[in-house]
Amino acid sequence: MELSTSNKNNKKMIVINGGHFSNLAGFYEEVSGVLMKDVDWKVGTLDGFDDILYGGFGVFENNEEIEIIWKDAKKSEDELGLEATREFYERKIKQGRPFNTELIQEKLDALISGEGQTLFDILIEIIESHEKIKLTLD
Template sequence: MDLNTSNNNTRKMIVINGGHFSSLAGFYEEASDVLMKDTDWKVGTLDGFDDILYGGFGVFENKEEIEIIWKESKKSEEDLGFKTTQEFYENKIRQGKPFNRELIQQKLDDLMAGKGQTLFDILIEIIQSHSNITLILN
């Protein structure tokens, strides 16, 4: 885990290392380690990941300018790609409640048709939705 202040001293630099994980559960563990250091709270869902990016209860304050460097992002793009995403949706459909089966089936259908987002794409989109966060893929 690396947590440094970058050279310009206005932004915290947080490193997510794709070499540390190869699954969504592993990503959540890595995100918990680097973003929620010294707290009892762990990331366990996509919504939960989005929530911690608002800041205020982990390693950075609400709306604080931060830079996330995702090392080995190409590995993560493969690890959290088509096959993993397909399994993710199929598991939710199998589970049923509380998940909206129709919505998840549509997402799975889109994925199978080549026009849906992978888990990697979704994670990138979540990070980029926070205007105070700069994402660098290495």
């Protein structure tokens, strides 16, 4: 887990190390440790991950510009790919409520047909939806 400040523009650089995890639960542990230091709350959902990227209750403030460097991104892409995503959706469908199983089944069908997003794709999309965050895959 790394956090540093760049000298060129004082932008915080946060490192997510794909070598530290091999599944979604491990990703949540990694980002909780990197982004939520000294905070009792930990990330445990995709929505929770999105929430912490707004800043204000972790290692950076609301609207502060940061750079996230995702080391070993290729490893993460493989491990959070098709198989992990299929299992993720199947668990939610099996659990049922409170999940919208029809929507999740549609996402699973799209994934299997090659048109849907993997967990890795979803995580990247979440990060890139935050204008103040620059993402670098390493």
